[in-house]
Amino acid sequence: MAETDETPSPATKPSPSPAYIHPRREPFEHGLLPIPKLIFTDGTQTLGPIKDKLLSFSSESTYRVNPESIAESLQISPDQAQLLLETIACVLHSVSDPLVTAKPSEIGSIGVNVFDLVVFLYIQSYKRLLPKGHKDSAAVADVWPSTSAFDGFLSALSPLQLARSNSRRNMPSQSDEEAHQLSYLQKHLGNILSLLSESVEGDGEESLVLSAEKFEHLGFIFYFGEKGSEKILLSQNAPFFANSDPNMPAVPAAQLHDWLLHNIASTLEHITERASAKENGPTSAPDQDVPLADVSASTVNNSSSPRGPNFIEGISKTSYVRKPNDLKGSSVKVVNCHESVLYILAPLTYATVYGCSDATIVLGAVGKAIRVEHCERVHVIAAAKRICIANCRECVFFLGVNQAPLVVGDNHKLQGDSSHGLP
Known part of the structure; x- marks a missing residue:
């Protein structure tokens, strides 16, 4: 593709971004x-041929594939193909889809x-960040689930052991994640990028180009924006596509690659500087993007950042209520709460319950998904589109869900007791 004189080359001088890039x-x-x-x-190596096969099943105008085509292309069961579609529907970035x-x-x-599906399939190889090891992890290995083959986040400690050992400091922070x-x-x-690209005349990476439409599928995993700001389309932040004609020719994938790497490096540097400032400041200072406040001798975060969840953390031996006016954003994480009753009576999009024990947790309508993980003797009462339950013990669920619970x-x-029942 012929490049205009006005288009800067990110390989030599990356264009500044109006905001930091963040992973979704x-x-x-x-x-x-x-x-x-x-x-x-x-x-x-494997995903490339799978993408080509999926495209052969799709319409050239929409590039959409149904569960039958997905099952055949990936050699999975129809039920698994349906689960895959339901999962993508819950985490898809484009509200207009x-x-x-x-x-x-x-x-x-x-x-x-197909291109949303390919990005989704690629990140299935991602492993979440592990907590730091516990000095006596071997002693608890027989009484609590070990690290999952599919999810590297689980600690060897049970929720109560985690609380009693004061190991919360070993858990990854939002910035770490x-x-x-x-x-x-x-x-x-x-x-x-190569999976989203098209090949033009020539060989190797130099022949790969990306249109603005294909570039937008990276919105599945990235976005630009800061606290309090509106998320902007990726292509409107890229100097190659911003305010351009929709019919503009595609851009070399190598240039987009360099530009994105520059933005990622800038964000990682910013995170490192922020962590360094925290270490050099007061020992009790929280992450700058996770402001904390003491409530009933517990640690609670009511972050107003649209890109970060509200944290409700460390509630112990008390009743706790959060209403719509108490929360900013549409995501909540309930972490390390014990022997308490918590009412989160606000409309949410996503909710996570992690590392809790001997508690009752009531979650108001959750539009997308709930994840309950590494909990013991917890009662969860919730209405949601879907729920995933992972590595839990002696928990009771009262659910109103649109899709069958996923238990892994x-x-x-x-x-x-669920509208779809637990397996």
């Missing part, structure tokens, strides 16, 4: 499925865009 938390926290056939560790607003009965007929996700994307960005990992003695 949703696909990494709610979009990973424990299906071995969906985990590709050889980059594009019909899959996002589809009723459960319509998901199969609507299908998914964001840096880990960015580092993963930084490493694999070239492969992901090493679970013991779960009970539940």
Whole structure:
């Protein structure tokens, strides 16, 4: 493609971005499925041919594929293909995509865009950040689930052991997780771009180009924006596409790769500087993007950042209520709460319950997904589109869900009353 004189070359002088680039938390926290056939560790070697096969099943105008085509291309069961579609619908970035607003009965007929599916499949190889090891982890290995093959986040400690050992400091912070996700994307960005690219005359990477439309599929894993700001389309932040004609020719993938790597490096540097400032400041200072406040001798975060969840953390031996006016944003994480009753009575998009014990947790309507992980003797009362339960013990669930609960990992003695029932 002939490049105009006005287009800067990121390989020599990357264009400044109006804001830092960030990974979307949703696909990494709610979009990973424990299906071995969906985990590709050889980059594009296998996914490239799979993409071509999926495209052969799709319409040239929409690039959408149905569960039957997905099952055949990936050699998975129809039920797994349907689960894959339901998961993508919960973490998809484009609110205008019909899959996002589809009723459960319509998901199969609507299908998914092949390029969204390919990005989703690629990140199935991502492993979440591990906590630091515990000095006596061998002693608890027999009484609590070990690290999951599909999810590297689990500690060897039970929730109560975690609380009593004061090991919360060993848990990854929001900044740690964001840096880990960015580092993963930084490493694999070239492969992901090649899967979205088209080949023109010539050989090798220089022949790969990306249109603005294909570039937008990276919105599945990235976005630009800061606290309090509106998320902007990726192509409107890229100097190659911003305010350009929709019919503008495609841009060399290598240039986009360099430009994105520059932005990722800038964000990682910013995260490092922020962590350094924290270490050199008061020992009790929280992450700058995770402001904390003491409530009933517990640690609670009511972050107003639209890109970060509200944290409700460390509630112990008390009743706790949060209403819509108490929360900013649409995501909540309930972490390390024990012997308490918590009412989160606000409309949410995503919710996570992690490392809690001997508690009752009531979650107001959750529009997308709930993840309950590493909990014991917890009662969860919730209405949601879907729920994933991972590595829990002696928990009871009272659920109103649109889709059957997904139960993965090493679970013991779960009970539940659900509109779809627990397996």
